[in-house]
Amino acid sequence: MNRYLALRFGQALLVLWAAFTVAFVLLQVLPGDAILIKFQNPDLGLSPAQIAEMRRAYGAESPLWQQYLHTLWGMLQGDLGYSVQAGVPVRELIADNVPDTLRLALPGFTLAVLLAASLAFVSTLAGWRWLKNALQALPSLFISVPAFWLGIVLIQIFSFQLRWIPVINPGQWEGLILPIITLAVPISAPLAQILIRSIDEIQTQPFVAVARAKGASCSGVLWRHVALNALLPALTVAGLLLGELIAGALITETVFGLNGLGQLTQQAVNNQDVAVLQAIVMISAVGFVGINLIVDLLTPLIDPRLHLYTGAAS
Incomplete structure (x- = not known):
């Protein structure tokens, strides 16, 4: 088990280092220069010599390998760099915007899980074949709907047509209703598909037939024998969906004009602020890797077969 833990932590660190390196290289080769964008403004009245001095102060004139090592060492120490455009440490910008994104992302993910579980279990218990097929077809529809289009449609229906939820000066939580739905619907689709497939597969197992032969009801078999086994693949997919959750939150915030990441x-x-973009990429990577690491460590506790495997690896 100790060897398994060490291996998983080592893989997580390797993924984070790779994400940092790829992001650094891609951001460096992109056209544009945040320092020139800000300081070449004629209204500032800076001379070319002064602009060159500003570039040296920000380290833009250093070789790329020095910038890479300097940025990497700063990240390891918790220093996310300095925003050229805002003129403040990136850490302050992140701290100001992360709570707004979490206030959208966490309820959105919770609603996605509830929606996926409801679709999977209700479609399994549905007595009519047409209703079962209709419910099982919904995840395919959800996954094909772009988040930005769904957000615009929800605004048009519930704000402009029905006038149920205002988009101008809404309450603190009232203004999050439509964004949370917009975020949750596409994310719920893969979870629902995995749950439906897992439930259908597990229901063919011999232990389910034995439980039914003993007189257990369909709902009793589903909740007592099938549900826990079906949750294992969904738990793995839920960890992988964190990247989509973050991307969906960014799009949703843009559509609804919300503050956040x-x-x-x-x-x-827009401003080619490389330090801010590098920090956002790394925060997303840390969250993605961290959640998947937690899922990998919890999975053996749910499935005894994996527990035996990890024990053999110790």
């Missing part, structure tokens, strides 16, 4: 990312892209 989405708006910060958009501003950083």
Whole structure:
């Protein structure tokens, strides 16, 4: 078990280092220069010599390998760099915007899980064949709907047509209803598909037939014998969906004009603020790798077969 844990932590660190390196290289080769974008503004009245001095102060004139090592060492120490456009440490920008994104992402993911579980279990218990087929077809529809299009449609229906939810000066949580739905619907689709497939597969296993032969009802067999076994593949997929959750949150914030990492990312892209973009990529990577690491460590506790495997690897 100790060897398994060491291997998983080592893989996680390797993935984070690879994500940092790829992001650094791609951001460096992109056209544009945040320092020139800001300081070449004629209104500032800076001379070419002064602009060159600013570039040296920000380390832009250093060789790329020095910039890479400097940025990597800063990340390891918790220093996310300095925003050229905002003129403040990137850590302050992240700290100001992460709570807004979490206030959208966490309820959105919770709703996605509830929606996926409801579709899977209700479709399994549905007595009519047409209703079962209709419910099982919904995840394919959900996964094909672009988040930005869904957000616009929800605004058009519930805000402009029905006037149920205002889009101008809504309450703190009232303004999150439509964004949370927009975020949850596409994310729920893969979870629902995996759950439906897992339930159908597990229901063919011999222990399910034995439980039914003993007189257990269909709902009793589903909740007591099938549900826990079906959750294992869904748990793995849920960890993988974190990347989609973050991307969906950024798009949703842009569509609804919400504060958060989405708006910060958009501003950083427009201004070529490399330090901010590098920090956002690494925060996303840390969250993605961390959640998947937790899932990998929890999975052997749910499935005894994997527990035996990890024990053999110790």
